[in-house]
Amino acid sequence: MSERFEADWLSLREPADAAARDADLVGRASAWLADRPRSLAITDLGAGSGANPRFLAPRLPGPQRWRLVDHDAGLLARAADRLAGLRDLDGSDVQFEIRASDLAEVDAAISENTVLATASALFDLVSADWIDALAARCRQVGCAALWTLTVDGGWHFTGPAATPRTQTEDAAMRALLQAHQARDKGLGRALGGHAPTALRTAFTSRGFDVFEAPSPWRLAPDAHVELAVALLDGWHSALLEQAPDAARRVDAWRRERRADLEAGTLGVEVGHVDLYAEPAPRPGDAARLS
Template sequence: MTGFDPEWLELRESADAEARAADLLAPLQEALPARGPLIIWDLGCGTGSLGRWLAPRLPNPQHWILYDDDPALLAKARVPASFETRAGDLAALRAADLAGASLVTASALLDVLTPARVDGLAAAITAARLPALLTLSVTGRVRLSPPDPLDADLAAAFDAHQRRGGLLGPDAVAAASEAFGRRGADVRTRPSPWRLGPDRPALTAAWLHGWVAAAVEQRPDLGPAADGYLRRRAGDLHIADLHVEVAHADLLALPGESM
């Protein structure tokens, strides 16, 4: 899971914040302790962008445990609350590690995990009887306006690239919902789409180049057409005519009565 670029994480933070499903906050807060400080584990925390969004929206005093396997990201991690950083592997996380916690969170994590890791994560969280807010997982739908004949081939190739090596990619939300639900959790999902375009030109351009590069890596036969596609899309963006919706979903898993 290492290798995420801090500059990319910074570039996308405002789009992430705008996309997050705020209507999941009310049921989440109902599941949290009414008094006392909250102990929040943020898994795959990156530089802490989810905590920077969520911490001001929770009423209690908080202590965040920012957990990631990338020491370079942990060195930059900050949230507007008491926090500590811990380096560790999600595959080794167990319910006993979460003793004393109030909440588990993650952002843009599920889709870069394998089915076994998502199942293990659900097992640890449900065994600890904790709520989990797992946000911004890609779901495999990208809509670009104006349309281009190459859009569909690039989208399909990108989705295949997301599934490489057995990763869940756009199947992550369905797999996580099943894994938590099978263990008795009350699972709720909400759409949390990125909306890109002329108001975020740097992010839109960076996303577009990364999207196309991943698609071409998966399907090299698309390479000869990709340069022309990027030129057309750069022209659309330059005249403020390119709009993109990248579908994501947020998942809230609450301890159920049978857990």
């Protein structure tokens, strides 16, 4: 099965993602790039409509040349439109290349000259073997990596003042969703909420210095109703696929939660992790830079 995403969903989540991202890890990536020879080749995996370069390019030094890789040519075309005129931290134009291809060939996706590999909201879809191949490729080309907004599998609804609500029915739905997340999305048995651990393990074992920070969505009651309802509807579709025999129960759960979200009495928090991996200096690096 191949995973496809709606452009509207990606647009809807972009502001919440921007608010959730960890600024310190972006600062580390920026500082590392500042010491690299120019121009800077950056590859964004699973780029979709370009949310990641839109957020990162103005926060990183230039000149930058981005490669956006995704198997959805429609989303990439939208990205190309929306990235026009983007400038880097130094005020220079940012260059973009779009590459409509499957990420199964990870070595082809990340070119030899890549200095930074990035992705956002991708790794729950991939397998442990794929992440292992990714870490090997990053090690081989000597790039740093900034992996943002990787779901950790945790979510809960919240009441006023962000108090977590514990409801038996939510726990039952969470278990079904975790089973759905593990389905093959085209790159092997998907990691779902295990992706942050797999990334940490793969990059640490290949000698990278790894830094992590939580980047949860905190969607307060009444503040992000459209996004929260779209999230619930996405879960509802996944639950029906996973447990068609439980359709009446799943429908009732969605109906009740949706009514509370729309009434502004319910919020939701979704766990994510950001990770920055920096390659250890290799012999000769200092000489190349001087």
